[in-house]
Amino acid sequence: MRFLKTSYYYQFPGPKPRFANFTKTDLFKTSFNNKIVEVLCYCLMPNHFHFLVKQLKDNGISIFMSQLSNSYTKYFNIKYKRVGPLLQGAFKAVLIESQEQLIHVSRYIHLNPVVSDLTKKPEYYPWSSYLEYTQTHSLFCNPLEILNLFPSREKYTEFVEDQIDYGKALEFIKHHLVDEI
DSSP: OOOHHHHHHHTTTOOOOOOTTHHHHHHHHHHGGGGEEEEEEEEOOOOOEEEEEOOOSSSSHHHHHHHHHHHHHHHHHHHHOSSSSSSSSOOOOOOOOHHHHHHHEEEHHHHHHHHHHHSGGGOOTTSSSSSHHHHHSSSSSHHHHHHHHSSSHHHHHHHTTTTHHHHHHHHHHHHOOOOOO
């Protein structure tokens, strides 16, 4: 939950309430139109995370990712009395070039815990934005950018869940390939 709150906090630039004191309502009141990025969907996995992020200001994604990773690493290191990096390497980014790519990336993110055998259904996984897509309230992301490309939430649910078996098969193949010499 701390990672999600931190990711929400750093979508906004510049002066804002101290992280320890902020509420989401405070940020909506003062800075809603001033976001540097908008998280469209996410999934937090045991050893990595996925964000589908829309950049709203120049260099917004780089600033967001830097502030998020630095802040969370500092919090984690203090809490668990450790030092050094928490995350391995720089973040990887892929430019989304079409609406089709956008919806497929969102599906990939939402199916990640299912194809990794962390859960049977995407709605059972608590560290994903999937429920924000299937229900009518949002906590940490803006699902409307993607949901507006579908006639209904139910159609998005079908779009995602129709590929569960295919996604699991691809994951199985990926982990059972033997490199040829």
